[in-house]
Amino acid sequence: HILRSTHITRSTPTTRSTRTGGPPKRYTYLASDTPPRSLPTLHSSHTLRSPLNMSFSDTRLKDTSPQELVRDLSLSAIGTAARLRELCVLRVEEASKGTTEEVSKEAREEVSKGTTGEATEGSSDTPTNTPGLEDFLTSLWTEVLAMAQEDEAYHARLLELLAELKAQSNESTPWRVWGSPAALNELSLFGAQVRDLLNAPKVILDGKPARITAADAPLLASDHADASAPRTRAFTAARRRWLLLHRFLARTWAAGLWPCADFALWTMRDALEYPAGHATYSKTPRALCVEAAAEWAVYAGAAMHGCREGGERWKGVDGYDAGRWRLWKETCGAIAMEEGPACGVTAWRRHD
Numbered sequence: 001h002i003l004r005s006t007h008i009t010r011s012t013p014t015t016r017s018t019r020t021g022g023p024p025k026r027y028t029y030l031a032s033d034t035p036p037r038s039l040p041t042l043h044s045s046h047t048l049r050s051p052l053n054m055s056f057s058d059t060r061l062k063d064t065s066p067q068e069l070v071r072d073l074s075l076s077a078i079g080t081a082a083r084l085r086e087l088c089v090l091r092v093e094e095a096s097k098g099t100t101e102e103v104s105k106e107a108r109e110e111v112s113k114g115t116t117g118e119a120t121e122g123s124s125d126t127p128t129n130t131p132g133l134e135d136f137l138t139s140l141w142t143e144v145l146a147m148a149q150e151d152e153a154y155h156a157r158l159l160e161l162l163a164e165l166k167a168q169s170n171e172s173t174p175w176r177v178w179g180s181p182a183a184l185n186e187l188s189l190f191g192a193q194v195r196d197l198l199n200a201p202k203v204i205l206d207g208k209p210a211r212i213t214a215a216d217a218p219l220l221a222s223d224h225a226d227a228s229a230p231r232t233r234a235f236t237a238a239r240r241r242w243l244l245l246h247r248f249l250a251r252t253w254a255a256g257l258w259p260c261a262d263f264a265l266w267t268m269r270d271a272l273e274y275p276a277g278h279a280t281y282s283k284t285p286r287a288l289c290v291e292a293a294a295e296w297a298v299y300a301g302a303a304m305h306g307c308r309e310g311g312e313r314w315k316g317v318d319g320y321d322a323g324r325w326r327l328w329k330e331t332c333g334a335i336a337m338e339e340g341p342a343c344g345v346t347a348w349r350r351h352d
Contacts (some may be wrong), residue, residue: 061087066140070147070161077157077239081164088136088184092175095132130175132183134189140192149241155248162187162257190258194249198263199244200284205234212283239288246292250299264296264304265320274329289298290335295331 061083066165069075069084128245144161145156169183175182182188201220203210210231212220219235227233253260271293274280281289296304307320 029082052089062090066136067143070140070143073157077160077164080161081168083138084165085168085184088133090138091132092130096130108272129177129179132179132181133175137177137182137184137189138193141190144198145193145248149244152244152247155251159251159257161253161254162252166257187258194260194263197245198266200237201288203234203238205231210234214282217281217283217285221285221291231322242288243291243295246295247299250296253303254300260300261303261307261320262298265294268293268304268328272328 054119066084066087069080069087072080075083090121105187148158165187166185170183170185175331200212201221203212203216216235217232219232220239222236222286223239224232224236229235249258249260249263252258267289270284271286271289272279274286276286280286304320305325
């Protein structure tokens, strides 16, 4: 299966079949203004070495996990999406069966105690969550986002996988999670997993999360890939994962796969709306915030710019209003003057 991350203009977006009837859905994998230097090509899914020595000719679907399916690069994105759907249905059926057996056992106990018909705690007409669904979705999106932070070469594959998942048909029986309707083809809980990751960069040292102190924070703004100190390398790796995460999310929004307007707004606000010595930068340095904002401006700048006049949600100072956009431009210019071209904001001018 050939996967290509090419320079696609908005006038000729990539078309993916919905396989559910009606006109095909259209996804633009990369914005037309994406710089050529950022266009890695995946000539084949086999050019990326899979960390798993497995194939589904050897392993039954029920014995695998969503993480293994996402990681198995011997499968096409279409094949992976189809198997993820099958596995999701299977996990829900297994969990539902277990839940039904537990309810039946409780009912038998109530009959033996003569309490049938009495109100029990938690009983109501409110639809319950679909058993097994939350665990499956959490595992799936955790793995997708982990891969996105490991290597940019995975991004094209993951974008295609998300597109194929969205093209799947709805379940015949409505599912629910957190009390609301949910479906795999709606990428339910994807945004919740993203929100958790965007709290702050995560530094992993000796296999465990390391606490970031104000003294350590400057390490997140530097690229010491060749440093010998393990702690310095850990902070450098955290910086790289953080920027790759923002880049992937920006491309996801530009491709029309997930609405990331809020995530972009928060990132731009943190980078461009506080003075240099603000407490916001005590553990996440301003330089890293600016780098993260640059990812959104470069890869999803057109989407952000389009939000300036984007209906009721974006009116006033709480959204992408024109005044706020001007403030960002002015701040970008000031940072570029202070820090020079190395700060990474000069590329934003294409969206002026």
